[in-house]
Amino acid sequence: MLKVSVISPEALLFEGEATSVVAPAFDGSLGILTGHAPMVTLLGNGELRLEGASSGGKRFTVDGGFLQVEDNNVRVVTEKATAL
Amino acid sequence: MAKGRELKGRIKSVENTRKITRTMEMVATSKMKRAQDRVHAARPYALVLREVISSVYSSDVADRFPLLRQPETVKRAAILLVTSNRGLAGGFNANLIKEARGLITRLEGAGTETELHVVGRKGLGYFKYIGREVKTSRTDITDKPTSADAASLSDVVMDDFAAGRLDAVYVVYAKFNSAMSTPPVSEQVLPVQPPSREGAEQGMQRDYLLYPSAEAILGELLPLYVRNTVYRALAESNAGEQGARRTAMKNATENASEMINGLRRTFNRARQAQITQEIAEIVGGAAGLQG
Numbered sequence: 001m002l003k004v005s006v007i008s009p010e011a012l013l014f015e016g017e018a019t020s021v022v023a024p025a026f027d028g029s030l031g032i033l034t035g036h037a038p039m040v041t042l043l044g045n046g047e048l049r050l051e052g053a054s055s056g057g058k059r060f061t062v063d064g065g066f067l068q069v070e071d072n073n074v075r076v077v078t079e080k081a082t083a084l
Numbered sequence: 085m086a087k088g089r090e091l092k093g094r095i096k097s098v099e100n101t102r103k104i105t106r107t108m109e110m111v112a113t114s115k116m117k118r119a120q121d122r123v124h125a126a127r128p129y130a131l132v133l134r135e136v137i138s139s140v141y142s143s144d145v146a147d148r149f150p151l152l153r154q155p156e157t158v159k160r161a162a163i164l165l166v167t168s169n170r171g172l173a174g175g176f177n178a179n180l181i182k183e184a185r186g187l188i189t190r191l192e193g194a195g196t197e198t199e200l201h202v203v204g205r206k207g208l209g210y211f212k213y214i215g216r217e218v219k220t221s222r223t224d225i226t227d228k229p230t231s232a233d234a235a236s237l238s239d240v241v242m243d244d245f246a247a248g249r250l251d252a253v254y255v256v257y258a259k260f261n262s263a264m265s266t267p268p269v270s271e272q273v274l275p276v277q278p279p280s281r282e283g284a285e286q287g288m289q290r291d292y293l294l295y296p297s298a299e300a301i302l303g304e305l306l307p308l309y310v311r312n313t314v315y316r317a318l319a320e321s322n323a324g325e326q327g328a329r330r331t332a333m334k335n336a337t338e339n340a341s342e343m344i345n346g347l348r349r350t351f352n353r354a355r356q357a358q359i360t361q362e363i364a365e366i367v368g369g370a371a372g373l374q375g
Binding site for chain 1 (some may be wrong): 125128129132133136139200218230231234235291292293294295296297300301304305308311312315
């Protein structure tokens with residue numbers, strides 16, 4: 001399982017587990033499964049999907065920001081994120 | 085019983101004042117709780133941002149970023165002062181203004197031209213009154229500052245700094261330590277202080293894959309970091325304002341209660357004295373008739 005948090009300047013929008021994350025990276029969709037190498041990447045705009053999240057599937061729209069992966073922790077940090 | 089009626093009127097009026105201050109205290113308490121939650125909710129973002137910046141930062145990429153430019157001499161500086169729109173918060177705004185004036189004196193003493201950006205009606209009113217030029221002012225930021233507010237405030241100074249029209253930017257705000265302690269502080273936002281070496285040692289020794297590149301990430305993150313600093317200043321000042329107002333209104337309520345007690349005592353004493361006098365007069369009159 002991946003530990004995922006979605007963070008905006010105003011609040012922590014999501015914190016929980018997911019089996020995989022599909023994020024809109026700056027150059028196209030990016031999928032992350034467990035055991036991913038440590039990575040920091042910029043995000044473009046589009047839909048962020050957390051598959052198999054603790055409370056069903058979760059979807060957000062994000063615009064800009066970045067994503068950090070480290071030891072199965074995924075942190076999505078963006079100024080503009082809204083839950084769908 | 086002219087004096088008695090007068091006292092009664094005063095008691096009534098102080099009671100009404102106490103009603104108002106007590107309500108304001110309660111309103112400020114609940115607003116402060118919400119503002120406090122916002123301050124706490126903003127913490128994870130700032131934390132991650134700082135961590136990632138220190139992990140992609142290295143001194144050889146730093147030279148290429150205007151926001152990391154460290155000018156040797158500071159010729160022009162900007163101060164962003166965050167005050168409240170409303171008063172009745174004790175010394176809250178006065179303390180912030182004093183801190184800002186101290187900073188201005190310090191900067192101008194060192195020969196730096198200083199421009200002022202003010203948030204909040206109270207700060208604006210003061211600088212208008214003393215006749216100092218205020219470059220920009222905002223009075224539309226409410227009890228719930230958003231990151232969009234912070235962005236619109238910081239983007240102007242960031243552009244000026246990047247273009248070399250400013251050499252330093254400070255923000256003066258009320259730090260929210262607790263409800264009781266909200267000291268005014270001035271913090272330097274620009275140039276962004278590069279992460280200290282020790283911090284980097286801990287956070288950085290991790291080989292991240294960086295997409296598209298360290299420079300691109302840093303270029304994207306630095307403005308976010310500056311905006312976040314300003315957002316934090318707005319959020320903390322707002323929580324501080326509510327805290328200060330609560331304390332001020334609590335004191336006012338207590339003072340009103342004390343005053344009411346004093347006035348009641350005087351009133352009762354006057355009433356007692358009048359009764360005694362009336363009895364004495366009746367007794368005196370009866371004695372006169374008998375005699």
